[in-house]
Amino acid sequence: MTTDQYDAVIIGAGHNGLVAACYLQRAGLRVLVLERNEHIGGATTSISRYKDYTYSNCSYVYSLFRQEIARTLELYKYGLQVIPYEGGSQIIKNPDGSYDSMGTYWHDDANRREIERFSPRDANAYERLNRDIVRQCRFIKPLLMRTPPDPTSFKPRDIMELLYLGKRFYGMGKEQMLETIRFYTMSVGDYLNEYLENDALKSYLAGGATVGTALGVYSPGTAYILLHHAMGDIDGTVGAWGFARGGMGSVASALNDSFLASGGHVRVNAGVSKFIVQNGKVKGMQLENGETVKAKLVVSGMDVRRTFNAIDSNELPAWVVDRVSNFRFRGSSGKVNIALDGLPGFHGVPEGSPCLSGDIHISQSLEELELAYDDWKAGRWSQKPYLDMLIPSLIDPTMAPEGKHWMSVFVQYCPYKLAAGEWNEERKQAFGEHIVDCISAFSPDFRSKFLHMEIRTPKDIEDETGLSEGNIFQGELTMDQLMFNRPIPGYAQYRSPISGLYMCGSSTHPGGGVMGAPGANAAREVLRDLGRGVQQ
Amino acid sequence: MIANTANNQRPIFERPILETPFYESYKHLIQNDQYEEWSGYTTLASFANDGQEYFAVRNTCGVYDLCPMIKYDISGADAERYMNRLVTRNIKKMLPERVTYTVWCNDDGHVIEDGTVFRLAPTEFRLCCAERQIEWLLDSSIGYDVVITEVTQDIAALAVQGPISCNILKKMGFTGVEVLKPFQLGNFSLNGYDVMISRTGFTGDLGYELWIDAEHADDLWQALFKAGELFGIRMIGSLALDMLRIEAGLILVNVEYMSCFQTVRPNRARTPFELGLDWVVDMNKGHFIGRRALVAAQKNSLKRKLVGIDVDWNKQADGALLYDSKTCSRQIGEVTSALWSPTLKRNIALAYLDAPYYAGEKSMWAEVYLHRECQWERKVYECHVTPKPFYAPERKRLTPPEDL
Structure with a gap:
């Protein structure tokens, strides 16, 4: 086919690729999206794997997506509906073998009284932590939708952006400036220990700070990841999370419908094997089926490793090849989606509690979480992993038959490379069974409700979505890989050493999570180079 | 101990809000279900008619349920040293059986809260405030021989306020209550249990607060209302209390200021000087938390200050922005609390004003939005700085009070 009819080609119909595609198409470009799989969405999908059950196969909750993007691209007109969830349970095994649970509630006083049962001091300290x-x-949020400045550049724009950053930093006041510097370098364990004394509350909060990162709760730099998960909001409630009705695939389908409505085209089953580059300029792509697609302007939603692996190294500066090969992915997370014949009960959660409709956690302490990381280092899945469990069907009636449920289980840690050898079907099943065992230890009737599970090791995530080593963020979110270091210094403004080739995936600022900001920022940079404005 | 009512026994997720130890006693007086949550408790914005509840305090006797107020007991060998470090007033000068109004600050000299300190005994204090802050109290007591306990649920309290309050207490048998001076407390007994009575309140009128173990709440309430029946005693809600405290010129946390522990924007925290509370800060008593920052702050002129203003009209200036001119060209302040005072027949407000306007020598205008028959109207009225308290009757200080 001829592709002269397109001004820009986006590689990958993940949420960031689709966001970039929408903005470019709406700016008047003719845009084609090429997707390797037969479905769109990348890691933002809801594909049924069992009877009438629909899973959010990879990403599973909604909060970080930038509201300005959703509004501009009219995602709510194209069917996106976001329902905040209430609740959350930290299940506690007491030294005497009995069980209890610490629930989280939307009502401040319910929350306070619940924590006061365990520690009156922590009930008070938790408010200060949240503040x-x-x-x-407040410091970081306005930076999400801005292109990071190059700190070594003397271009007016970079200098202005650095000044903006400095102004915001100084605007926090002396005490908070000092706190910020500490915050960005310390471990989540040490950070929480400064506020809290109760193990259950600390482990409830800390687990989220290791998500998608091969670091432990006592590894420096993990406190920031806590923030990365808190800076979203649902209808102005900062830190709140919700479900996309119908599963996360409805984010992708709303983006897709918005894109199609503005005149864009999407081709599935069209994976890129190689970029065609001549004299430092991109000329097109060779597809996995051998077909050649011509293009002068390409925006890659693939992660930085896959993007650059598809370019002949001869066309790239040696240091870029080197830096990209050292960009850390280190897959560390697994995902298990389970179909259930009914709602399972959990030890310690009282009858009638609404807390099961939020995130359910079973890790008992920071020490247990750190040991879970030790297993990853040794090339094993964690004996006692951090599990982020949600039952979306308690809130969303569209995902499971009446009275039935499905559970999304995010698993930290699960290695990309096993010490025992390559991932195979037997090991994959053993991993899944281990997770069901871990849950069953806290849910006596879980096994009896079990119907089906979809197991996703880091290897599966890589194979299915293309995320290198199965890293859900397209690269770890540590300070050395954020802002003007993401993905590599000098190319943190969505451009690449190849003229006409841009990046819009989560490997770029501000990183992963279903946020859309990398896609929107990349589109803005493309349009800037074309001398066009972006739709606000 | 949580009061033993049916609602209080329900799981937290079914009923997050608690009923106070007096709730069962007065619930038959609730006419219009104007509930209001305060500090995790069910309280009333008004029981029947907030205007009449207000006048009860200025005319007869109004009773306010104080149980949700946060109370901490602080005792131990270092209690006086610790309290003196915690708050801005000189606690060493404070005698036992006295109460003092004070603020306490963080190390930046920003106000954490204002409240009252009761000196129950030489080494025993009680701190009363509106916001929970056990973490700060414990952290700031490291190195001091003190024990700090929250007693909010264990102590039940009623504010008994108004010109006839003393008569009613005497009729209940609290002989000698009339000799209590303002901010003095005394220990009495009723039907075999202890009742601590302090001559304190949040209304700017003659009044007392009664403090007991929560288990005796109903007995005290019945005795009080039996004694007050023929004097026109009535329960009052927070709407009436808010009118009363504005007339008294008393500030309220989360209205006039936010605790520096809760502010997210760095310029929202306030010093005691900005709140107009210089008089509770003793810069000569030696070290206290925030003193260094306040010494430094004193060297600069005050940028803004909370003052009382009078608006030349008869509609409350709620939330009004204040300007330097009738054309509203430059904002110089804002109203935090506004009231048409039924006792003074004046239109008063508490307001922040920038320098030099808070000195009261320059004229200023309030921009007021009025919702009249479903249509908004914008009005601009001149206003003037006026001394606080707006209302301070002689009976508030008279000891013994007039026997009516």
Whole structure:
């Protein structure tokens, strides 16, 4: 086919690729999206794997997606509906073998009284912790939709952006400036220990700070990841999370419908094997089926490793090849989606509690979480992993038959490379069974409700979505890989050493999570180079 | 101990809000279900008619349920040293059986809260405030021989306020209550249990607060209302209390200021000077938390200050922005609390004003939005700085009070 009819080609119909595609198409370009799989969405999908059950196969909750993008691209007109969820349970095994649980509630006083059962001091300290996280969010949030400045550049725009950053930083006040510097370098364990004394509350909060990152709760730099998960909001409630009705695939389908409505085209089963580059300029792509697609302007939603692996190294500076090969992915997360014949009960969660409709956690302490990381280092899945469990069907009636449920289980840690050898079907099943065992230890009737599970090791995530080593963020979210270091210094403004080739995936600022900001920022940079404005 | 009512026994997720130890006693007086949550408790914005509840305090006797107020007991060998470090007033000068109004700050000299300190005994104090802050109290007590306990649920309290309050207490048998001076407390007994009575309140009128173990709440309430029946005693809600405290010129946390522990924007925290509370800060008593920052702050002129203003009209200036001119060209302040005072027949407000306007020598205008028959109207009225308290009757200080 001829592709002269397109001004820009986007590689990958993940949420960021689709966001970039929408903005470019709406700016008047003719845009084609090429997707390797037969379905769109990348890691933002809801594909049925069992009877009438629909899973959010990879990403599973909604909060970080930038509201300005959703509004501009009219995602709510194209069917996106976001329902906040309430609740959350930290299940506690007491030393005497009995069980209890610490619930989280939307009502401040319910929350306070619940924590006061365990520690009156922590009930009070938790408020201060939340306030301090909100203060950090206020600093970082406006940076999400901005292109990071190049700190070595003397271009007016970079200098202005650095000044903006400096102004915001100084605007926090002396005490918070000092706190911020500490916050970005410390471990989530040490950070929480400064506020809280109760193990259950600390492990409830800390687990989220290791998500998608091969670091432990006591590894420096993990406190930031806590913030990365707190800076979203649902209808102005900072830090709140919700479900996309119908599963996360409805984010992708709303983006897709918005894109198609503005005149864009999507081709599935069209994976790129190689970029065609001549004299430092991109000329097109060779597809996996051998077909050649011509293009002068290409925006890659693939992660930085896959993007650059598809370019002949001869066309790239040696240091770029080197830096990209050292960009850390280190897959560390697994995902298990389970169909259930009914709602399972959990030890310690009282009858009638609404807390099961939020995130359910079973890790008992920071020490247990750190040991879970030790297993990853040794090339094993964690004996006692951090599990982020949600039952979306408690809130969303569209995902499972009446009275039935499905559970999304995010697993930290699960290695990309096993010490025992390559991932195979037997090991994959053993991993899945281990997770069901872990849950069953806290849910006596879980096994009896079990119907089906979809197991996703880091290897599966890589094979299915193309995320290198199965890293859900397209590269770890540590300070050395954020802002003007993401993905590599000098190319943190969505451009590449190849003229006409841009990046819009989560490997770029501000990183992963279903946020859409990399896609929107990349589109803005493309349009800037074309001398066009972006739709606000 | 949580009061033993049916609602209080329900799981937290079914009923997050608690009923106070007096709730069962007065619930038959609730006419219009104007509930209001305060500090995790069910309280009333008004029981029947907030205007009449207000006048009860200025005319007869109004009773306010104080149970949700946060109370901490602080005792131990270092209790006086610790309290003196915690708050801005000089606690060493404070005698036992006295109460003092004070603020306490963080190390930046920003106000954490204002409240009252009761000196129950030489080494025993009680701190009363509106916001929970056990974490700060424990952290700031490291190195001091003190024990700090929250007693909010264990102590039940009623504010008994108004010109006839003393008569009613005497009729209940609290002989000697009339000799209590303002901010003095005394220990009495009723039907075999202890009742601590302090001559304190949040209304700017003659009044007392009664403090007991929560288990005796109903007995005290019945005795009080039996004694007050023929004097026109009535329960009052927070709407009436808010009118009363504005007339008294008393500030309220989360209205006039936010605790520096809760502010997210760095310029929202306030010093005691900005709140107009210089008089509760003793810069000569030695070190206290925030003193260094306040010494530094004193060297600069105050940028803004909370003052009382009078608006030349008869509609409350709620939330009004204040300007330097009738054309509203430059904002110089804002109203935090506004009231048409039924006792003074004046239109008063508490307001932040920038320098030099808070000195009261320059004229200023309030921009007021009025919702009249479903249509918004914008009005601009001149206003003037006026001394606080707006209302301070002689009976508030008279000891013994007039026997009516």
